[in-house]
Amino acid sequence: MTYEPVIGVEVHAQLQTQTKLFCSCPTSFGLPPNTQVCPVCLGLPGSLPVLNQRAVEMAVRTGLALHCDMTRANQFSRKNYFYPDLPKGYQISQYDLPICGPGWLEISVKGKSKRVRIMRAHLEEDAGKNVHDEGAEGSHVDLNRAGTPLLEIVTEPDLHSSDEVDAYLKTLRDLLVYLDVCDGNMEQGSFRCEPNVSLRPQGQETLGTKVELKNINSFRFAKDALEYEMNRQAEILREGGVVVQETRLWDVNKGQTAVMRSKEAAHDYRYFPDPDLLPVTLDPEWIEELRQTIPELPCSRLRRFVQDYQLSEYDAAILTDSKGLADYFESCVKFFPHPKTVSNWVTGELLRELNTSGTSAEDSPVCPDRLAELLQLVDSGTVSLKVARELFPELYSTGMTPEQLVKEKGLIQVSDEGQLTVIIKEVLAQHQAQVEQYRGGKEAVLGFLVGQVMKASKGTANPGKVNELLKHSLTS
Numbered sequence: 132m133t134y135e136p137v138i139g140v141e142v143h144a145q146l147q148t149q150t151k152l153f154c155s156c157p158t159s160f161g162l163p164p165n166t167q168v169c170p171v172c173l174g175l176p177g178s179l180p181v182l183n184q185r186a187v188e189m190a191v192r193t194g195l196a197l198h199c200d201m202t203r204a205n206q207f208s209r210k211n212y213f214y215p216d217l218p219k220g221y222q223i224s225q226y227d228l229p230i231c232g233p234g235w236l237e238i239s240v241k242g243k244s245k246r247v248r249i250m251r252a253h254l255e256e257d258a259g260k261n262v263h264d265e266g267a268e269g270s271h272v273d274l275n276r277a278g279t280p281l282l283e284i285v286t287e288p289d290l291h292s293s294d295e296v297d298a299y300l301k302t303l304r305d306l307l308v309y310l311d312v313c314d315g316n317m318e319q320g321s322f323r324c325e326p327n328v329s330l331r332p333q334g335q336e337t338l339g340t341k342v343e344l345k346n347i348n349s350f351r352f353a354k355d356a357l358e359y360e361m362n363r364q365a366e367i368l369r370e371g372g373v374v375v376q377e378t379r380l381w382d383v384n385k386g387q388t389a390v391m392r393s394k395e396a397a398h399d400y401r402y403f404p405d406p407d408l409l410p411v412t413l414d415p416e417w418i419e420e421l422r423q424t425i426p427e428l429p430c431s432r433l434r435r436f437v438q439d440y441q442l443s444e445y446d447a448a449i450l451t452d453s454k455g456l457a458d459y460f461e462s463c464v465k466f467f468p469h470p471k472t473v474s475n476w477v478t479g480e481l482l483r484e485l486n487t488s489g490t491s492a493e494d495s496p497v498c499p500d501r502l503a504e505l506l507q508l509v510d511s512g513t514v515s516l517k518v519a520r521e522l523f524p525e526l527y528s529t530g531m532t533p534e535q536l537v538k539e540k541g542l543i544q545v546s547d548e549g550q551l552t553v554i555i556k557e558v559l560a561q562h563q564a565q566v567e568q569y570r571g572g573k574e575a576v577l578g579f580l581v582g583q584v585m586k587a588s589k590g591t592a593n594p595g596k597v598n599e600l601l602k603h604s605l606t607s
């Protein structure tokens with residue numbers, strides 16, 4: 132029996148606001164515990180939450196980019212549960228009236244595009260953090276994070292493989308980063324995902340029992356955890372067993388999932404509208420205003436790169452994979468209007484250095500105008516392409532200008548006929564046998580001789596000129 136996996140994904144994206152969702156405490160991290168708190172986010176009696184307009188704005192912009200239904204009124208509800216990092220004893224979230232209704236996101240898996248339906252997206256506050264330091268006495272609670280705005284984005288169970296989930300997560304993260312609503316940093320927890328997966332016999336309509344996966348903070352883990360879980364469930368079903376509905380944790384070290392808790396149903400949380408917060412009604416004019424602020428999104432940018440710059444789909448996809456790299460490319464093309472050449476350098480030399488040093492395109496020590504300067508030197512024949520390629524890593528590590536570096540290293544391309552002729556004469560004198568072969572009709576030897584001249588000039592000779600002059604000396 133073969134089984135079809137049915138997967139849905141919940142993503143918690145931390146919105147990049149300056150302050151928390153219901154108070155004016157800063158959202159900055161890495162500060163001493165419990166220093167970014169006030170009566171509201173500490174949940175002290177008598178304090179009242181005030182909704183952060185910027186967070187609503189970011190939720191609306193995300194909803195619009197996800198083609199969500201935004202016309203409804205929405206409302207905050209209390210999700211009641213007890214946990215030490217939740218000082219109020221409830222989390223302010225949205226339940227039956229989320230800010231973003233149904234929408235969709237287009238993803239591409241192995242060249243095939245597919246629409247993933249978004250069920251909803253809602254605003255909620257983050258909880259604090261329990262700290263269990265080894266060696267310390269007892270556990271501690273840090274509430275700096277409590278009240279940080281999150282947007283929870285939930286899909287319909289439209290995904291059917293770990294590859295599709297991977298594509299969905301990457302596309303969604305790119306989108307949020309492009310929109311400037313989330314920094315997409317998975318390690319710091321600003322983009323967290325919780326996939327749920329069930330199996331059903333191939334061809335069956337009814338869904339199987341689903342298991343939710345937690346503690347996933349990298350694309351790799353999402354893939355590994357899903358693969359593990361699909362195999363685990365298939366094994367149970369094949370042996371005639373029953374999959375239990377539960378939440379499981381991904382253990383990175385063991386490479387397996389383990390039970391965290393049996394799944395709660397919504398009624399366990401006793402949701403009810405938060406009496407301290409008014410329902411939010413979005414003004415259609417404001418929605419339209421926000422629509423205008425949505426930048427060009429990755430998929431349309433990719434299409435434009437193919438059309439306007441005549442790039443291959445493959446190159447355009449690499450360039451638009453991150454907003455920073457796409458911006459870098461376009462800015463470089465402004466200085467050096469040969470898109471194909473720029474694309475080759477950005478996806479080749481530049482990306483190699485960025486990946487090796489773990490730097491983003493925005494922080495590249497070689498800025499777009501510097502790269503353009505180097506390409507200009509190649510274009511004008513001042514340096515050869517080969518030399519330019521070899522120089523790039525040094526340009527990247529030293530921060531010098533291309534012209535400084537070329538001058539300092541004496542790598543200016545030699546096109547002067549007098550200088551080249553001297554080298555050519557020497558080379559021909561040293562390789563009499565090859566000269567005879569060429570003159571006897573074996574023209575392929577020319578390549579060898581060009582190579583010798585290039586070597587003798589330490590790569591600075593202009594290859595076109597060398598070719599021309601060599602032919603001339605050999606036939607005269």
Ligand SMILES: [Zn+2]
Nearest residue numbers: 154156169172
């Ligand atoms: Zn506060």
